[in-house]
Amino acid sequence: MVVPDPYETYLHGLKPGETPEVLTVAKESHALRSIxxxxxxxxxVEGIIDPGSQIISMSEEFSANGEVRPVLGLVRNVPFQVFDIVLYLQIHVIRQAAYDILLGDHSTF
Structure with a gap:
């Protein structure tokens, strides 16, 4: 299953000249769980599930696999397997993140 990046989908849906809303990477007071x-x-890897984040992101150090361009950005179709389920994630690479992978809630857009 390929999980699309919700922010990229949102940006493609904007009308010409429409200003996008600010992206929320995390909110302070949400309880976090991991998988x-x-x-x-x-x-x-332990992925942090954060319902306050609108995207899936990973630390720059963890993503050093040659798939990220010199400028930090979006890594496409990264397989993430939980038990026998494989999800292909669209992951934003964040410099100096305090986690390996943050799994945001896609229902916030």
């Missing part, structure tokens, strides 16, 4: 998954078929 373990296999990323890119090679690394077991």
């Amino acid at each position: 373990n998954g296999l990323v890119d078929n090679k690394e077991d």
